[in-house]
Amino acid sequence: MAYLPLKRPKFSLLDRLYVVELVKGLGITLKHLVLSLLGKSRGKKDFNSPSGVGVCMQFPEQRWDERLPEYYRGAPVLVRGEDGRERCVSCQLCEFICPARAIKVTPGAVEPSASCQKQEKAPAEFEIDMLRCIYCGMCQEACPEQAIFLSKEYLITLTDRDRAVRNKETLYRLGGMRKGLVNKWNQYK
Numbered sequence: 001m002a003y004l005p006l007k008r009p010k011f012s013l014l015d016r017l018y019v020v021e022l023v024k025g026l027g028i029t030l031k032h033l034v035l036s037l038l039g040k041s042r043g044k045k046d047f048n049s050p051s052g053v054g055v056c057m058q059f060p061e062q063r064w065d066e067r068l069p070e071y072y073r074g075a076p077v078l079v080r081g082e083d084g085r086e087r088c089v090s091c092q093l094c095e096f097i098c099p100a101r102a103i104k105v106t107p108g109a110v111e112p113s114a115s116c117q118k119q120e121k122a123p124a125e126f127e128i129d130m131l132r133c134i135y136c137g138m139c140q141e142a143c144p145e146q147a148i149f150l151s152k153e154y155l156i157t158l159t160d161r162d163r164a165v166r167n168k169e170t171l172y173r174l175g176g177m178r179k180g181l182v183n184k185w186n187q188y189k
């Protein structure tokens with residue numbers, strides 16, 4: 001089997017001692033210590049630390065929810081189109097691409113609807129094992145119908161392993177309806 005030899009960079013003595021990186025790290029810590037003592041820590045206004053200095057989020061009363069960036073990757077969910085139709089066409093691309101093998105799609109018959117004449121299949125069942133999912137977003141990237149999205153849900157607490165497997169009903173309940181194109185590659189379809 002053909003392979004490409006990997007060229008590894010050569011480290012100098014200074015690199016191998018890690019002194020520069022160590023000093024850089026301590027510098028960042030020192031900077032935050034000074035900002036904290038001066039009452040200028042980033043996010044101070046948002047979290048109102050009881051001590052008056054530094055930033056301390058009082059979890060779970062205070063949460064990140066409102067402050068999560070647009071690109072945040074939380075739990076994957078399924079979404080319906082604006083007409084209420086399931087966007088998923090059961091192509092199983094997400095199942096094949098998922099590196100953690102967290103997805104299991106069982107193809108079934110399509111829902112009777114005038115707006116889905118080109119659709120051949122719909123998922124009879126769709127399961128995502130949240131103990132396996134690594135929130136990589138590959139399923140979202142691979143889906144040709146924009147049917148699966150990574151939501152901003154990050155707080156997943158379970159009392160037993162069976163509850164970690166989310167079924168189709170749960171995934172649609174969490175995902176809800178999503179506006180916009182159904183087919184992201186062909187806007188005229």
Ligand code: SF4
Pocket residue numbers: 076097098099100101102103128132133134135136137138139140
């Ligand atoms: S986010 Fe990644 S690991 Fe999770 S279900 Fe999608 S492809 Fe699989």
Ligand code: SF4
Pocket residue numbers: 087088089090091092093094095105142143144145146147148
């Ligand atoms: S979620 Fe998307 S990629 Fe996965 S089976 Fe449905 S249509 Fe295919």
